[in-house]
Amino acid sequence: MNKKVLILSLCLPLMGLLSSCDDGRIYEEQVVIPQEGLSLKMTGSISNIGDWPSGYSLVVAGFNDESAYAVVSKIVPNPSTDGGEVTVEMSGITDEVTSLEFCITDRLRRRVHTFCKTDVSAAVDNVVTMDVGAQDVGMCGVVQDEVFTPSCAACHGASAGGAAAGLYLTEGLSYDALVNQPATCNPEMLRVSPGDAGSSFLYLVLSRDGDTGHPHTDILDAKRKTVLLNLIEDWIDNGAQP
Ligand code: HEC
Incomplete structure (x- = not known):
């Protein structure tokens, strides 16, 4: 016609x-x-989503190689009970997208942490299926995985020489070493004062020079520094939940 x-x-x-x-x-x-592109069907059991303050979203999202921002994303609904099952479907995934991720994004749709990832080439009949299993998406675990383990633990407890300033930032030890503990370099301050990043030594050490004899402001990857500093600030301001 x-x-x-x-x-x-x-x-x-x-x-x-x-x-x-x-x-x-x-x-x-x-x-x-137009009904173009691929669809994604994601299933999984989600716990501790309630830790995240507003501005952060648990999503399924499509990214391309060039940008840190999601090309397309869809919010994962909260499970009816903590640890309960969820299902999300997202369609209209265009050619631009190279990877599909189950992740936390910030208010600018930048990745904060990816829990699970799959390639668009995994599509069968234009549908990518992603079962993420049981996922603890808590904020504290994300701080550990994104900051402490990759960037800090080497000097703070993971190697034989002990922990710099007596501060352990290794998995399992970091929370108790930080929250409501006085700083070695400045015993008048707490390393983490729940609800107040501005008076937490941890946040000050990473965000400005001169708080310790060892400069820390260039330790975080320059490309992700803003996202990661915001993450730490928001975790503390939101009560530094375990
Ligand atoms: C290359 C080694 C090194 C790395 C990597 C490192 N630190 Fe440190 N850090 C030190 C040293 C050394 C001190 C003690 C400085 C001093 O005594 O003045 C210190 C002190 C600190 C303190 C002060 C502790 C207190 O109680 O006074 C904090 C907080 C801290 N680091 C956090 C971090 C975080 C968070 C990271 C990762 C983003 C990190 N550090 C990565 C070497 C390191």
């Missing part, structure tokens, strides 16, 4: 209902509904 005939055949039955039918463009838009 050519376009004119199509528009006419749509317009004619409507003539009686509408006072005028002079704008063919509207009908054209209604007829052409």
